[in-house]
Amino acid sequence: MSANYSLSARIESMEESATLAMAKKARELKAEGKDIISLSLGEPDFQTPDHIRQAAKDAIDSGKYFSYPPVAGYNELREAIATKLKEENGIPSSPEQIVVSAGAKHSIANVFFSILNPGDEVVVFSPYWVSYAEIIKLAEGTPVYIKGKLENDFKATAEDLAAAITPKTKAIIYSSPSNPTGGVFTLEELESIAAVLKNHPDILVVADEIYELINFSGKHYSMAAIEGMADRTITVNGFSKGFAMTGWRVGYISAPVRIAKACEKMQGQFTSGVNGIAQQASITAIKGDKKASEEMAAAYKSRRKLVLDLLNQIEGIKTYEPKGAFYIFPDVSSFFGKAFKGKTISNANDLSLLLLEEAQVSVVTGAAFGDEDCIRISFAASDEQLKIALGRIKEVLDQLK
Ligand code: PMP
Numbered sequence: 001m002s003a004n005y006s007l008s009a010r011i012e013s014m015e016e017s018a019t020l021a022m023a024k025k026a027r028e029l030k031a032e033g034k035d036i037i038s039l040s041l042g043e044p045d046f047q048t049p050d051h052i053r054q055a056a057k058d059a060i061d062s063g064k065y066f067s068y069p070p071v072a073g074y075n076e077l078r079e080a081i082a083t084k085l086k087e088e089n090g091i092p093s094s095p096e097q098i099v100v101s102a103g104a105k106h107s108i109a110n111v112f113f114s115i116l117n118p119g120d121e122v123v124v125f126s127p128y129w130v131s132y133a134e135i136i137k138l139a140e141g142t143p144v145y146i147k148g149k150l151e152n153d154f155k156a157t158a159e160d161l162a163a164a165i166t167p168k169t170k171a172i173i174y175s176s177p178s179n180p181t182g183g184v185f186t187l188e189e190l191e192s193i194a195a196v197l198k199n200h201p202d203i204l205v206v207a208d209e210i211y212e213l214i215n216f217s218g219k220h221y222s223m224a225a226i227e228g229m230a231d232r233t234i235t236v237n238g239f240s241k242g243f244a245m246t247g248w249r250v251g252y253i254s255a256p257v258r259i260a261k262a263c264e265k266m267q268g269q270f271t272s273g274v275n276g277i278a279q280q281a282s283i284t285a286i287k288g289d290k291k292a293s294e295e296m297a298a299a300y301k302s303r304r305k306l307v308l309d310l311l312n313q314i315e316g317i318k319t320y321e322p323k324g325a326f327y328i329f330p331d332v333s334s335f336f337g338k339a340f341k342g343k344t345i346s347n348a349n350d351l352s353l354l355l356l357e358e359a360q361v362s363v364v365t366g367a368a369f370g371d372e373d374c375i376r377i378s379f380a381a382s383d384e385q386l387k388i389a390l391g392r393i394k395e396v397l398d399q400l401k
């Protein structure tokens with residue numbers, strides 16, 4: 001007989017991460033021997049650069065990093081991060097404003113649990129990364145979505161923001177470069193958002209800049225570098241994407257000191273400091289040569305062209321040019337209502353399942369990111385894999401009638 005207990009209402013009402021769920025499904029099908037090409041997980045297909053791996057080996061051999069690390073991170077890493085933010089991003093920052101966490105996902109969770117009270121609203125620029133909404137809800141906040149249009153690289157505007165603000169608005173969150181769309185805010189766009197917030201001095205900004213190093217539009221701009229914004233902006237960044245270090249689990253924030261201290265307190269009760277070896281590797285990543293990161297970004301840029309060229313050969317798919325990250329978020333709504341071998345495709349969920357089953361390519365439904373007309377395709381895969389995958393997708397979609 002199984003024990004009779006219930007789980008928390010909190011976990012029962014929480015959505016599973018759609019990106020991770022799709023990756024798990026693709027892994028399971030592969031294990032069954034199916035020839036699945038996974039374009040669902042946002043994960044660099046490159047190895048962590050050699051000099052960073054060497055730093056981790058050296059850290060192990062030194063024998064100095066086997067005990068509990070300081071909760072907010074080693075001082076040397078916090079200093080290196082603050083220096084990078086000042087020199088490369090123009091963000092006024094100091095080591096006491098930095099909290100290092102187990103990935104940027106953990107950083108974002110710390111932030112929302114530290115700033116939200118029940119009923120507080122957070123304006124989420126949509127399409128948005130899956131975990132924002134669930135983290136906000138878990139922290140008893142209410143996400144309020146403002147939606148960008150494909151014609152504007154899916155970027156919601158300052159006007160959209162102005163219309164969404166209420167007396168309950170506590171914060172806004174966006175990612176630039178964006179997951180899932182690859183949209184990148186220009187300086188003018190960030191300034192116009194800042195201008196709206198000028199009239200609302202109590203609203204905080206959570207600026208997720210984790211794709212900073214994968215930017216094809218030239219320059220990366222940070223909200224915290226805009227005049228008047230530093231003392232109300234929490235900049236989120238990390239090592240997963242730009243340095244191909246997803247499994248090392250190191251992310252960070254730079255925040256006003258009071259918020260940084262709150263996040264440190266939070267982390268002190270939940271997880272403590274991040275793995276010391278990974279922190280030492282991160283010091284080398286942030287201070288060292290960025291050539292490997294630049295080469296990876298160049299590869300993503302050439303894959304973007306490949307994927308766009310191939311998608312544009314599929315009738316019914318609507319595309320645009322992503323300016324950063326390694327995702328494209330095409331509109332597939334023209335296929336809704338059509339059928340494949342008698343099975344009607346009603347929405348993006350159906351379409352992504354069809355592609356998994358019939359094309360053996362995993363993508364993620366746009367519904368998970370707040371747009372039911374789209375699917376997310378990650379191009380963090382080799383040219384060869386992308387060509388085969390897009391070929392298979394075309395073959396299936398061409399048969400929809
Ligand atoms: N923000 C965005 C927009 C992301 O795509 C990711 C990727 N998972 C994260 C944060 C979290 O990254 P990590 O926890 O691997 O640092």
Ligand code: GLU
Nearest residue numbers: 017019020040041042179
């Ligand atoms: N951020 C990546 C993605 O969107 C990794 C998976 C996750 O943590 O959601 O696919």
